[in-house]
Amino acid sequence: FIGAYGAQDRSVHVVHEDPSTEATQKLPKERMFRKKSNETLILGIESSCDETAAAVVADSRKILSNVVYSQEVEHRSFSGVVPEVAARAHLERIPEVVTRALADAAIGLSDLGAVAAAAGPGLIGGLIVGATFTKAMAMSLEVPFIAVNHIEAHALCVRLTDPVDFPYLLLLISGGHCQICLVHSAIKFEVLGQTLDDSPGEAFDKVAKMMSLGYPGGPSIEKLALGGNAHRFRLPRPLCHKKTNDFSFSGLKTAVRLLIEKHENAFNEQDMADICASFQHTISEILVHKVNGAIECCQSKNVVPGTLVASGGVAANRAIRTALADLGRRHGMRFVAPPPHLCTDNGAMIAWNGLERFRLGLVNQLDFSPRPRWPLGS
Ligand code: KG4
Numbered sequence: 001f002i003g004a005y006g007a008q009d010r011s012v013h014v015v016h017e018d019p020s021t022e023a024t025q026k027l028p029k030e031r032m033f034r035k036k037s038n039e040t041l042i043l044g045i046e047s048s049c050d051e052t053a054a055a056v057v058a059d060s061r062k063i064l065s066n067v068v069y070s071q072e073v074e075h076r077s078f079s080g081v082v083p084e085v086a087a088r089a090h091l092e093r094i095p096e097v098v099t100r101a102l103a104d105a106a107i108g109l110s111d112l113g114a115v116a117a118a119a120g121p122g123l124i125g126g127l128i129v130g131a132t133f134t135k136a137m138a139m140s141l142e143v144p145f146i147a148v149n150h151i152e153a154h155a156l157c158v159r160l161t162d163p164v165d166f167p168y169l170l171l172l173i174s175g176g177h178c179q180i181c182l183v184h185s186a187i188k189f190e191v192l193g194q195t196l197d198d199s200p201g202e203a204f205d206k207v208a209k210m211m212s213l214g215y216p217g218g219p220s221i222e223k224l225a226l227g228g229n230a231h232r233f234r235l236p237r238p239l240c241h242k243k244t245n246d247f248s249f250s251g252l253k254t255a256v257r258l259l260i261e262k263h264e265n266a267f268n269e270q271d272m273a274d275i276c277a278s279f280q281h282t283i284s285e286i287l288v289h290k291v292n293g294a295i296e297c298c299q300s301k302n303v304v305p306g307t308l309v310a311s312g313g314v315a316a317n318r319a320i321r322t323a324l325a326d327l328g329r330r331h332g333m334r335f336v337a338p339p340p341h342l343c344t345d346n347g348a349m350i351a352w353n354g355l356e357r358f359r360l361g362l363v364n365q366l367d368f369s370p371r372p373r374w375p376l377g378s
Pocket residue numbers: 049173174175176177200201202204205216217218219222312313314315316317318343344345
């Protein structure tokens with residue numbers, strides 16, 4: 001399906017149709033959106049994992065369109081993302097997704113001031129598809145090409161919907177990453193801690209796989225957890241007894257596996273809900289414990305950011321958002337997270353990061369090579 005998040009109406013329009021319909025093939029003849037003078041419009045393209053996404057964002061923080069084609073159907077039978085399948089699906093879908101993003105924004109190609117693509121980190125096949133498509137647009141439209149770091153896009157996305165000032169303390173929790181950092185500017189990130197093994201998103205996905213809940217695991221676990229007892233199963237909190245800002249989640253995942261094996265898969269629906277609730281509660285406690293440590297670390301260095309930000313797919317989880325908001329309140333910090341549909345992978349965060357870089361004069365040459373590994377801020 002395609003989830004399109006409209007400009008005026010931010011509600012989700014889930015369109016169950018093939019994106020290659022006639023309407024998505026044609027750009028509007030009359031452009032309904034009128035640019036404010038000097039306003040820059042940027043197209044952002046995301047293809048680093050299993051979402052083919054494109055969005056148009058204006059300088060004024062206005063999201064003119066946000067189209068996400070989620071490859072859930074392509075990967076469902078594998079209970080995870082298959083890189084080759086993802087790359088092929090990006091290649092098939094990207095023209096329609098981009099055309100639709102321009103049509104939804106009611107603009108034409110000549111209205112774009114620049115084009116940005118997620119150029120890493122991620123699965124190299126998808127990155128090559130997205131970056132090459134974007135470079136070709138830049139070349140033919142004679143506008144700048146901006147190579148965006150996908151993790152930085154998650155890190156800065158909050159500023160698209162809330163005018164958060166630098167510096168802020170960021171907890172970045174997604175399927176591929178887990179980091180706490182101080183965000184000093186759009187290009188300066190100070191990493192305070194990170195995972196030594198799995199990311200929290202991976203833990204959600206692997207536990208969901210053990211319980212045959214499908215991929216991605218986070219949303220299904222969150223849903224089942226609503227009816228469960230979060231205190232029924234006591235699960236480990238790796239690295240929480242050590243004075244480190246680093247995380248570890250693989251022991252937690254193994255503990256859930258052992259729990260399931262011990263009961264020889266003879267769980268009823270309530271047991272399943274209790275496992276989900278206990279697991280989600282444990283992840284939430286680990287995150288709160290670690291962010292609390294990082295805040296104390298900042299305080300001891302007399303750096304006290306006023307805002308705590310969470311972003312990345314796992315930050316869409318409501319229980320985790322609530323726990324982090326409580327933590328922020330205890331420290332007198334404002335807690336902000338992008339709306340859930342901007343926490344998971346999307347084109348708007350790529351376009352926004354493109355805008356932040358464009359304002360700083362940071363554009364790229366067309367020979368920029370996509371990077372499967374690309375640490376934050378490098
Ligand atoms: O940021 P994202 O869309 O992609 C990466 O950059 O990795 O994050 C995807 C991850 C998946 O592991 C998915 O299970 C998790 O985010 N996720 C959630 C929720 N929604 C997505 N985890 C917990 N609760 C959710 N509601």
